[in-house]
Amino acid sequence: MGCGAMMKSVMEVLLLLMLFFTAHAKEKSYSPPEKPTQTRCRSPEKETFTCWWEPGSDGGLPTTYALYYCKENSETVYECPDYHTAGENSCFFNKNDTSIWVNYNISVVATNALGRAFSDPVDIDVVYIVEPNPPEKLTVAVMEDKGWPFLLVSWEPPHKADTRSGWITLIYELRVRLEEEEDWEMHHAGQQKMFNIFSLRSGGKYLVEVRCKPDHGFWSEWSSTSYVKVPDYFHREKSMWILVAVFSAFIFLILTWLLHMNSHSLKHCILPPVPGPKIKGFDKQLLKNGNSDEIFSALVVPNFPPASTSKYEEMLVEYLEVYVLEEQELMLEESKDLLDGCLKSENSRSDSDSGRGSCDSHTLLMDKCGETKEEERQTNRESSLIETQGWKEEAINHDTSGRVKTWPSVYSPLPQYGSNPLDKQSSLETAKQHSLSTSSFLTQAGTKDALGPSYTDFCFSNKQNHLHPQTLAHRELQTRSDVNISNIGRKRSPATEYVEVQRVNKEDMVLLQPVVSRCGHIEGCPNLPKGEDYSKVKGVDCDNRLLLQREGTGEDVCPLVDQETNGEGGNCYTSSTVSTTQKPTACMYTSMPLQEETALTLNGYVDTATMSNLPSC
Amino acid sequence: MPGTIRSVSLVWVVLLVCLSSRRTSVGAAPICTNGQVGCHVLSLDNLFDRVIQHSARMHGISSDLHSEFEQYFLPSKNQIGRLGRICHTSTIITPNGKENAQRMAREQLTEVILKLLIAWRDPLWHFHQSMAHHHDFNNFSSNKALEMNDMVHELRQGVEKVAEKMQVLGIISNSVTSLASPEVLLPSDSADWRLMKDYDLLYCFRRDSNKVQNYLKILKCRIVPDHGC
Numbered sequence: 001m002g003c004g005a006m007m008k009s010v011m012e013v014l015l016l017l018m019l020f021f022t023a024h025a026k027e028k029s030y031s032p033p034e035k036p037t038q039t040r041c042r043s044p045e046k047e048t049f050t051c052w053w054e055p056g057s058d059g060g061l062p063t064t065y066a067l068y069y070c071k072e073n074s075e076t077v078y079e080c081p082d083y084h085t086a087g088e089n090s091c092f093f094n095k096n097d098t099s100i101w102v103n104y105n106i107s108v109v110a111t112n113a114l115g116r117a118f119s120d121p122v123d124i125d126v127v128y129i130v131e132p133n134p135p136e137k138l139t140v141a142v143m144e145d146k147g148w149p150f151l152l153v154s155w156e157p158p159h160k161a162d163t164r165s166g167w168i169t170l171i172y173e174l175r176v177r178l179e180e181e182e183d184w185e186m187h188h189a190g191q192q193k194m195f196n197i198f199s200l201r202s203g204g205k206y207l208v209e210v211r212c213k214p215d216h217g218f219w220s221e222w223s224s225t226s227y228v229k230v231p232d233y234f235h236r237e238k239s240m241w242i243l244v245a246v247f248s249a250f251i252f253l254i255l256t257w258l259l260h261m262n263s264h265s266l267k268h269c270i271l272p273p274v275p276g277p278k279i280k281g282f283d284k285q286l287l288k289n290g291n292s293d294e295i296f297s298a299l300v301v302p303n304f305p306p307a308s309t310s311k312y313e314e315m316l317v318e319y320l321e322v323y324v325l326e327e328q329e330l331m332l333e334e335s336k337d338l339l340d341g342c343l344k345s346e347n348s349r350s351d352s353d354s355g356r357g358s359c360d361s362h363t364l365l366m367d368k369c370g371e372t373k374e375e376e377r378q379t380n381r382e383s384s385l386i387e388t389q390g391w392k393e394e395a396i397n398h399d400t401s402g403r404v405k406t407w408p409s410v411y412s413p414l415p416q417y418g419s420n421p422l423d424k425q426s427s428l429e430t431a432k433q434h435s436l437s438t439s440s441f442l443t444q445a446g447t448k449d450a451l452g453p454s455y456t457d458f459c460f461s462n463k464q465n466h467l468h469p470q471t472l473a474h475r476e477l478q479t480r481s482d483v484n485i486s487n488i489g490r491k492r493s494p495a496t497e498y499v500e501v502q503r504v505n506k507e508d509m510v511l512l513q514p515v516v517s518r519c520g521h522i523e524g525c526p527n528l529p530k531g532e533d534y535s536k537v538k539g540v541d542c543d544n545r546l547l548l549q550r551e552g553t554g555e556d557v558c559p560l561v562d563q564e565t566n567g568e569g570g571n572c573y574t575s576s577t578v579s580t581t582q583k584p585t586a587c588m589y590t591s592m593p594l595q596e597e598t599a600l601t602l603n604g605y606v607d608t609a610t611m612s613n614l615p616s617c
Numbered sequence: 618m619p620g621t622i623r624s625v626s627l628v629w630v631v632l633l634v635c636l637s638s639r640r641t642s643v644g645a646a647p648i649c650t651n652g653q654v655g656c657h658v659l660s661l662d663n664l665f666d667r668v669i670q671h672s673a674r675m676h677g678i679s680s681d682l683h684s685e686f687e688q689y690f691l692p693s694k695n696q697i698g699r700l701g702r703i704c705h706t707s708t709i710i711t712p713n714g715k716e717n718a719q720r721m722a723r724e725q726l727t728e729v730i731l732k733l734l735i736a737w738r739d740p741l742w743h744f745h746q747s748m749a750h751h752h753d754f755n756n757f758s759s760n761k762a763l764e765m766n767d768m769v770h771e772l773r774q775g776v777e778k779v780a781e782k783m784q785v786l787g788i789i790s791n792s793v794t795s796l797a798s799p800e801v802l803l804p805s806d807s808a809d810w811r812l813m814k815d816y817d818l819l820y821c822f823r824r825d826s827n828k829v830q831n832y833l834k835i836l837k838c839r840i841v842p843d844h845g846c
């Protein structure tokens with residue numbers, strides 16, 4: 001039987017005895033006591049221990065409580081040796097009754113006259129119920145460490161706990177707070193019995209408490225509070241803060257100054273400027289100033305558009321270049337033969353979109369034709385030569401220094417030819433911007449009575465002075481150009497067409513007579529009537545265009561290059577807008593009105609080169 | 618760039634190796650066992666501290682395991698069963714109080730410690746084996762059982778070393794019989810522990826490890842008292 005069974009039997013016997021003796025008790029509503037509750041057992045030093053219980057209701061009767069225990073593996077039931085030392089409802093086990101590492105089975109019994117009640121048994125081992133007393137002799141002192149104060153806290157273990165012999169090992173914990181605050185600052189101290197607290201507030205009052213715990217047990221209560229006041233070192237702190245503030249302000253100033261100095265470069269670093277458009281020669285400052293003229297003048301590249309008439313020459317319809325001088329005439333004739341070569345050479349010199357179909361420059365003509373001059377002299381063009389010579393002679397006789405140039409070559413200087421007519425006429429002086437040199441030529445011719453009948457037939461007006469000779473020249477040019485064109489497209493044909501002014505009727509129509517009529521072969525002028533190889537000027541339309549008309553056929557003449565005579569008293573547009581059924585390829589269209597501004601050239605030639613949109617023939 | 622990084626790291630590695638070797642050279646000499654030369658001699662104080670720390674750890678592990686068992690495998694409230702528990706080491710006479718422990722001679726105390734440690738060698742080994750086979754326990758408990766087993770073994774060796782040291786120093790006489798023949802200490806009915814259930818075994822070992830730790834502390838504070846005592 002175990003310890004518990006023994007105890008129970010004993011209790012029952014006792015109870016029976018009590019009941020027997022209290023059988024005659026007063027008749028009341030008494031009840032047996034309620035079961036007591038064992039609350040806890042504690043040992044302060046692992047040498048003694050105390051158990052407390054909580055009594056239940058006593059049932060109205062005086063109730064006694066008894067604690068019984070038995071040790072491990074022993075049948076002996078012992079009763080509590082001491083009910084008083086530890087207070088009420090407690091049992092104190094002294095050293096003699098306490099065995100460590102022994103399992104105790106403890107029960108509390110409440111007994112009254114009517115019955116008894118057993119508490120639940122509790123198994124305890126003293127080793128695991130150790131709860132020491134709080135540490136003692138807590139001292140706190142203010143010490144100084146290089147001018148900064150700290151608290152030195154020291155204490156002693158509870159006097160009952162024997163840590164000196166190693167029987168109990170205690171670990172400590174302390175807490176600190178300022179008097180005016182509520183939160184404690186915990187510090188774990190381990191097995192040591194002193195501790196340092198730093199980071200104190202100057203002039204603050206601190207509260208310190210400490211507690212302990214065995215390695216396997218419960219924490220003790222907090223020791224009594226210890227107060228300490230930290231002396232003022234406020235002035236030292238303040239001076240330090242003042243120093244710190246001044247230093248940081250200084251650094252801040254330096255930084256801002258640096259930033260300010262480098263703000264520009266920083267700005268470039270962080271926000272790189274958006275690259276603006278760069279136009280060569282474009283000055284933004286000028287734009288800001290608002291002087292647009294200067295800006296655009298700056299934009300203007302010198303020598304652009306090219307002053308040379310090469311482009312114009314390229315664009316324009318070809319004009320025949322009639323050299324007044326014999327040499328020129330010859331060259332012209334030669335040029336007919338050399339059309340292909342000249343043209344080709346010219347074309348090579350010109351750009352791809354050149355509309356020219358013929359040799360452009362007299363220089364070229366001279367060069368090229370001169371080269372082939374000797375070759376071609378013996379060609380069977382003597383008739384034409386003669387004819388041209390004859391005509392030319394007339395021109396020469398009449399001081400025909402004017403010349404009809406091919407259109408592209410209008411702009412090329414003719415050193416030996418351009419000078420004479422220019423000299424004569426102020427308006428025709430500058431040779432560069434020329435449309436037709438025949439104007440001068442013709443005017444000259446007109447002014448002189450020595451002009452042959454072909455010239456006398458000219459009916460000149462001031463305007464028409466330019467017009468008609470121009471028409472003549474045009475016509476000649478036209479035909480020539482036609483010839484040229486046709487020759488481009490085809491094999492070189494010796495056909496050249498010259499026209500000579502037959503007469504000018506009273507209607508201001510220049511009647512031209514071709515010297516050699518080869519229109520039959522020529523695409524350009526398919527409808528030249530055999531009988532009358534001339535074309536007459538139909539009139540000048542409102543746009544100052546010279547309208548040519550082919551007589552006989554009534555069909556229109558190949559359109560002529562538009563011209564503009566600027567300086568001669570008006571802007572005359574000679575247009576070849578006569579309705580033509582001719583193939584445009586054969587003819588040169590110069591039907592665009594020219595602009596006044598670019599019309600007049602220095603030498604008085606009409607600048608027909610300003611025409612644009614010339615289709616290439 | 619990678620070349621410089623490599624060189625820098627190499628320099629650091631060399632530095633670290635040098636420093637660590639220097640550190641170990643100071644305190645890394647082997648503990649002298651039997652009259653060796655060039656070994657680092659540990660003081661008795663140091664030995665005691667090591668052993669005490671070891672025993673404290675061992676007791677901690679046993680406590681953890683016991684509480685796990687108590688949580689998951691509640692023992693029956695049968696009082697008969699509980700009272701019938703007898704630890705197989707109960708035959709070893711151990712002081713049950715401070716006075717008894719202080720009255721005991723050093724040699725006796727040392728012997729008691731060694732007896733306890735030897736007595737638990739086999740039961741813990743079998744306990745670990747049974748835990749490994751029973752899949753009821755998680756790996757954590759199994760590892761703890763293994764660790765407990767190892768620690769008992771190591772602790773016994775440590776305590777033997779302490780005893781030898783004390784004998785060398787003349788602190789204790791050479792009458793510690795456990796050192797001579799440990800098998801003598803085994804209880805005659807050594808098969809009792811096989812009848813114990815796992816929970817009871819853990820309960821008994823927890824108590825015995827506490828005894829060992831406490832006895833060692835008493836021994837230390839008696840022989841080499843310091844500020845910790």
